[in-house]
Amino acid sequence: MIKNIxxxxxxxxxxxxxTEVNKEINRNVINYFNNLRDSNFLGITNITPSYNKLxxxxxxxxxxxxKLKKQVENLDLKKNNNSKNNLIKIPVCCAEEFALDxxxxxxxxxxxxxxxxxxxxxxxxxxxxxxxxxxxPFLGDMDKSLFAKRLKTPRVKVPKNSIGITEQFCNIxxxxxxxxxxxxxxTPVDIFDNKKNTEPxxxxxxxxxxxxxxxxxxYEKKYE
Amino acid sequence: xxxxMNKNYFEVLRPGINSTFQDNGxxxxxxxxxxxxxxxxxxxxxxANTISNNRINNPVLEFAYQGPKLKYIGENISIxxxxxxxxxxxxxxxxxxxxxxxxxxxxxxDCLDIxxxxxxxxxxxxxxxxxxxxxxxxxxxxxxxxxxGANSGEKLETxxxxxxxxxxxxxxxxxxxxxxxxxxxxxxxxxxxFDYFSKDAIGSFFSNExxxxxxxDRMGIRLKGPKINNIKNTNIKxxxxxxxxxxxxxxxxxxxxxxxxxxxxxxxxxxxxxxxxYDKLVQIPPGSKIKFKEINLKDxxxxxxxxxxxTQNLISNIK
Numbered sequence: 001m002i003k004n005i006x007x008x009x010x011x012x013x014x015x016x017x018x019t020e021v022n023k024e025i026n027r028n029v030i031n032y033f034n035n036l037r038d039s040n041f042l043g044i045t046n047i048t049p050s051y052n053k054l055x056x057x058x059x060x061x062x063x064x065x066x067k068l069k070k071q072v073e074n075l076d077l078k079k080n081n082n083s084k085n086n087l088i089k090i091p092v093c094c095a096e097e098f099a100l101d102x103x104x105x106x107x108x109x110x111x112x113x114x115x116x117x118x119x120x121x122x123x124x125x126x127x128x129x130x131x132x133x134x135x136x137p138f139l140g141d142m143d144k145s146l147f148a149k150r151l152k153t154p155r156v157k158v159p160k161n162s163i164g165i166t167e168q169f170c171n172i173x174x175x176x177x178x179x180x181x182x183x184x185x186x187t188p189v190d191i192f193d194n195k196k197n198t199e200p201x202x203x204x205x206x207x208x209x210x211x212x213x214x215x216x217x218x219y220e221k222k223y224e
Numbered sequence: 225x226x227x228x229m230n231k232n233y234f235e236v237l238r239p240g241i242n243s244t245f246q247d248n249g250x251x252x253x254x255x256x257x258x259x260x261x262x263x264x265x266x267x268x269x270x271x272a273n274t275i276s277n278n279r280i281n282n283p284v285l286e287f288a289y290q291g292p293k294l295k296y297i298g299e300n301i302s303i304x305x306x307x308x309x310x311x312x313x314x315x316x317x318x319x320x321x322x323x324x325x326x327x328x329x330x331x332x333x334d335c336l337d338i339x340x341x342x343x344x345x346x347x348x349x350x351x352x353x354x355x356x357x358x359x360x361x362x363x364x365x366x367x368x369x370x371x372x373g374a375n376s377g378e379k380l381e382t383x384x385x386x387x388x389x390x391x392x393x394x395x396x397x398x399x400x401x402x403x404x405x406x407x408x409x410x411x412x413x414x415x416x417x418f419d420y421f422s423k424d425a426i427g428s429f430f431s432n433e434x435x436x437x438x439x440x441d442r443m444g445i446r447l448k449g450p451k452i453n454n455i456k457n458t459n460i461k462x463x464x465x466x467x468x469x470x471x472x473x474x475x476x477x478x479x480x481x482x483x484x485x486x487x488x489x490x491x492x493x494x495x496x497x498x499x500x501x502y503d504k505l506v507q508i509p510p511g512s513k514i515k516f517k518e519i520n521l522k523d524x525x526x527x528x529x530x531x532x533x534x535t536q537n538l539i540s541n542i543k
Contacts, residue, residue, distance in 0.1 A: 006416060007413065007521055008415070008416065008466055008469070008493070008496055009413050009415075009466060009468055009469070009496025009497070009498065009499070009524075010413060010496075010498050010499050010521055010524040010525055010528060011466065011499050012466045012496075014416050016416075019461075021461055033255065044252075045251045045252065045260070046251060046252055046253070046254035046255070046260070046466075047252075047254070047255060048254040048255055048463075048464030048465075048487060048488065049255060049464075050461070050462055050463040050464055050488055051461045051462065051463070052461065052463075053461075053463040053464060054464070055254075055463065055464030055465070055466065057254070057466045060499050060525070060528050061532060064525060065521060065525075129255075129462070129488065130255065130256050130257050131254065131255070131256065131257035131464075131486070131487035131488040132257060132462070132486050132487065132488050132489075133257055133369065133370070133486065134256065134257040134258050134369075134370035134372075135256055135257050136257055138462070174257075175369075175370070175371075192256075192257075192370075194360070194370060194371050194372050194377065197359075197360060197361065200256070200361075201256040201257075204255075204256070205255060
């Protein structure tokens with residue numbers, strides 16, 4: 001449930017669901033997000049879910065903080081409105097040239113490469129939020145044995161479609177971008193397709209992701 | 225007539241520093257990481273389209289600092305430039321000077337040279353007609369980071385052709401007197417992490433001037449001044465941002481989020497610029513100094529109403 005609603009400037013609501021990061025809190029955030037998208041409240045311009053907050057921005061010409069706050073508080077919340085959420089399978093190629101940080105991770109985590117991948121591929125991951133750059137999913141939770149800090153010095157360019165891990169999270173770089181996550185592989189699937197004019201993002205907040213390994217040969221085939 | 229639809233065009237002789245097509249921006253995609261975008265200075269965007277008798281969400285060409293130099297080929301067309309902008313038209317080797325905020329007729333082979341914005345950042349070129357541009361998710365606004373919107377998500381480039389359509393044959397000589405006032409005091413509302421900063425840091429934040437650095441663009445304005453000391457945590461769990469949010473980085477420097485900002489961020493938010501000051505804020509060029517002033521939500525809402533009324537008055541005074 002929302003613990004507190006405050007204003008973020010004069011044209012946004014800041015809904016606080018708590019301070020912890022866990023699926024239960026985030027499912028609540030996503031449930032509100034899905035319900036609000038169906039609500040048609042006047043003036044809403046954007047709704048941004050994150051781990052434990054929901055930011056609702058609005059057009060100050062059409063509504064106001066007080067009006068929209070009341071509507072959100074009185075929202076007829078349909079439970080588990082997660083019909084929009086899917087299970088998505090993502091292939092990952094772990095060839096040496098894509099797994100930029102695997103050697104370092106072996107030393108850091110004191111686990112061998114095979115065990116790192118076995119652990120990584122054995123779990124499903126939940127999408128807490130997407131964003132920062134277009135379509136980038138923030139997924140969790142990693143197995144504790146794979147918790148690793150960010151790179152001390154972020155890379156200037158992480159290749160597009162790289163799979164990165166840091167602490168309890170993993171993500172997919174939807175564009176070539178600077179970044180400090182530990183890169184363990186690459187997917188041939190475009191997670192954000194800027195040619196698609198509807199639903200350009202493959203992964204939405206609340207979706208579940210399962211990664212599976214593919215060979216270099218399969219990777220190249222998928223790219224053709 | 226249809227056969228001749230693409231006979232009117234601009235050729236880009238010089239692209240300018242950051243020239244992009246913009247409209248009102250795209251709503252409802254923050255949750256997949258796509259920011260609002262749209263014209264930075266909304267008032268000047270609206271005035272440009274109104275002077276051209278266009279629908280208000282028509283695409284305009286936005287430029288920053290130095291604008292583009294465009295050669296025009298086609299039938300006579302009305303254009304106007306808004307902002308605080310120096311520009312000229314070169315017609316048969318003669319330089320012709322014009323003012324902003326009025327319709328000017330461009331003839332075949334004219335060259336429009338948008339030289340610079342004066343002690344400001346953004347200006348707008350609108351035409352009596354429509355730039356033929358691509359739309360993406362209900363908006364033509366170019367976002368160069370996600371490579372979406374008009375011009376394949378890129379800035380203008382030398383040599384490219386900008387096709388025009390729906391050219392209005394007879395356009396009244398619309399005109400308005402408007403002075404772009406400058407501001408130094410930016411009014412803000414307290415952010416959700418106000419208490420992450422010591423009393424001294426808050427005092428210093430409101431009593432000192434900050435320099436607008438060169439690391440400022442459509443994504444944000446980076447400021448340099450006294451370091452703002454954090455007493456709780458320099459990072460938060462990443463959460464949603466809106467335009468106008470002022471984040472304090474781990475180094476203690478403020479960054480103000482602008483229209484192309486990343487949709488989520490992990491730095492504490494000390495405050496948010498009020499909506500009524502946004503158009504003026506984006507026009508403050510690097511090298512300037514700004515100072516923050518705190519106001520409450522109620523006042524911010526009243527000031528916005530007045531600002532909106534002023535914009536509507538300007539629009540209805542165009543003739």
